[in-house]
Amino acid sequence: MSFSIVVDHVSFGWPDGTMVLDGLDAAFPAGRTGLIGANGSGKSTLLKIIAGELTPGSGSVSVTGEVGYLPQNVPLEGSRTVSDLLEISGKRAALHAVESGDVAEEHFTAIGDDWDVEERARAELDRLGLGHVGLDRTVATLSGGEAVMVALAAQILKRPAVLLLDEPTNNLDLDARRRLHAAVSAYPGVLVVVSHDRALLDLVDQVAELRDAAVRLYGGNLSAYEEQVAAEQEAAERTVRTAEGEVRRQQRELIEARTKLDRRSRTARKAFENKKVPKIVAGGLTMKAQVSAGKHRALHQERLAAARDRLTEAELAVRDDVEIRVELPGTAVPAGRTLLTLPLDRPDGGPGGPGGPGGTPGRDGLKSLDRLVVRGPERIALLGPNGSGKTTLLRRIVEHGAHVPVGYLPQRLDVLDDALSVVDNVRAVAPAASVNEVRARLARFLFRGARADQPVGTLSGGERFRAALAALLSADPPPQLLLLDEPTNNLDLSSVRQLSQALAAYRGALVVASHDVPFLETLGITRWLRQDRDEGLAES
Template sequence: MSFSIVVDHVSYAWPDGTEVIKNLDVAFGGGRTGLIGVNGSGKSTLLRIIAGELRPRTGSVSVLGEVGYLPQDLPLGAGRTVSDLLGITATRAALHAIEGGDVAEEHFTTVGDDWDVEERARAELDRLGLTDVGLDRTVATLSGGESVMVGLAALFLRRPDVILLDEPTNNLDLDARRRLYAAVSSWPGVMVVVSHDRELLDRVDQIADLRDGEVRGYGGNLSAYEEVLDAEREAAERMVRSAEGDVRRQRRELVEARTKLDRRVRYGDKMYATKREPKIVMQERKRQAQVSAGKHRTMHEEKLEEARDRLTEAEQAVRTDAEIRVDLPETEVPAGRTVLTYPLPAEAGEFVVRGPERIAVRGPNGSGKTTLLRRIAGELESAARVRVPVRYLPQRLDVLDDALSVLDNVRALAPAASVNEVRATLARFLFRGARVEQPVGTLSGGERFRATLAALLSARPAPQLLLLDEPTNNLDLASVRQLTQALNAYRGALVVVSHDEPFLRELGITRWGRVDRDSGLTASD
């Protein structure tokens, strides 16, 4: 098999010495590869190294052909235009000059064979749903989702040999995601995409899992990968059960052997005490019995130690991501109790949330979904009436103080709780031991999210209305599962803005809302 990307023994560390990647070997062939792994495992760093944005400390990277790279955070620049992002401004300027009668040689050199560049650019933008986005529109007027789609259009317009995408569905509304899915599915070249989006990862040809400094490849999409993992986990768990049985058996045989040997020693001592045989014979028998007992005991102890080693090895083969397990009775809202009333546009009445409803709010990028949540949370002036304690989790995750520890941040929202109570709560959110003393500013994205969630759900008074704005953005698959576990334990009302359909299905949404630029908020059963 020929490989388009070969990463050979690559290591990389940040300027402060923090090691991100060490002696990594991986190769990517043709087709679309989904690169997955926990937050902080080095996925984005690896893409930047392949793209040439970062230089590895050791090792080398070879890529067959031109590389196109779409980072998580596009370097936009408010004064730039869509044409600038597409990389066609100079060609368009030369083309317009020629059309205006300026036949200078440099204009023809700049245009080359790209006489239809504007038509092709317009076609790519339209294909990705950007029909209202003109080539001369400034970046400052684009939403986050529109900027991502323009960046994607720029890649498809260039048609590089290799495309690298880093969390491309972040900030995209449902319609934009579907257009991106279609574009990825139709891409004929080499593509490596870092994503937590299950819908997107089910459209790739293979999965590459970056874990513990190594990449393991699996043929097929995310669903096929998870089936393989389930089979591996079941086999590993059978090995654990078998090894546990072996340990119990060896422990039992050791006890039985010690009992028999002790009985023999007591019998030998009794015979020696009664002196029924010559003293020299009795001493020799006693010595032989002690030697035999020592060998027998050593043999059984070695077998037990071997069984324990097999158990340890079997347990290490079971791949399990830590799970959040919490019980939040204080967040419970009785069925039927009015939690929130929010006035609807015109004479449409009120949007009312009662009891422990779970409401998902959707709408196109730039329609005002975040503004809606901020109004409900009281950050912006509105006529919303919230009748229970409320907490808001914004996309930026700027709720916590970076300079304070995880422990101190939680205590700030629950000052009446003791240190031991807070530590017990944080342990359920996977912060144990010295980790609770770590400053929030040093946490990875997934860790920061868990800390923020722990702080909000532990706040006093306990939140009975929780507002979440695109909570799965930038979370790895394990963190999304952990978020879902925590929210499934939450007993209050929930209003969540998200376009992550698998995540919403797991939450058990009871009602849907929609925000549009013109009509505002509308709700349906």
């Protein structure tokens, strides 16, 4: 098999001494590869090193062809335009100059053969569902999902031989996800994608798992990988059971041997005491028994040690994945108690009226709402396309206030101070808790020992989510209304499962904005709301 990307003994650590990768070897073949692994295992760091965004402390990376890279978080700040993000502003400026009559040589040099650059850019944006986004629109006005799709269009326009995607479906609505899946399926070059999106990972040709500081390739998509791992686990567990049985057998044989040899020694001693044999004969028998006992004991101890070694080796082959233990505040909310009443603006710009939660009939069987009423312990799913205002609605709830304590986890996880440690961020929202109490809580989110003292700015996307969630759930007073904006972004598959189980057991009220319908279906949703750009908020 020929490899397009070869990672040779690469190590990387942060300035504070935290090692992320240590002597990593990896190779990625042609086709589409899904790179998976637990949060904090170094997936994003590895992509950045391959892309040249980070320099390893040691080792090397070789790549066949030009590299394109779509980061996990596309910057939205500043006055950059869509054209800037597509990296075509220079060519457009030169093209417009020529069209206006300026025939300076540098304009033709800048354009090269890309005389149709604007048409190709608009066509690619339209193919990705962004026909409504103008080239001169500022990036800051885009939603998170729109920014991701524009950044993807930029990479596709450059046609790199190797394309690296880091959690590309984060923030994408269902239609955008389908379009991205189609783009990935059609990509002609080498592609490596880090993702927790099961539908996307079922489109890849092979899965590369970053685990225990090593990368292992599995042929086939995510479903095939899970079948292989399950078969390996079953075989490993059988081996453990066999090894455990062998250890027990060797322990019994050692005890039986000791008992038998002790009996011989007692027999020789009694024979002398009863004057049945001469002293010299009894001494010889005792010495012979002792020598024999020593040999047998050493033999059985050696066999027992070997059996234990085989058991240890077998146990190491069994996966013991550490998962977060999300424990949400036990704050029961009485059924029917009104927790929030938020007037809504009508799509025509008028104020919300007294129509109540029932609203008025809308299109597609939806009832348009002029106020949002949340009663305990409702579980509300908030759907809608990118840019429709879901995040804005959640922020309005926070600003408006509710009748109970509210916990808000924003999409971009900007509630933490990057300069402070994980411990200090949690202590800031739970000042009454002792340091030991805070550390105990953080241990449930896999921040143990020195990891809890890491500056938040050095965390991976998944680690940052865990830190933000820990701070949210440690707040004093604890939230009785949780507002979650795309909570499964950046989480590995096991953490999504843990979060689902914890939220399903939560006794407060939930409002969850998400495009991850399988995740929402695990929460026992009682109301489905849809936010639309033109028609506002409606209920199915």
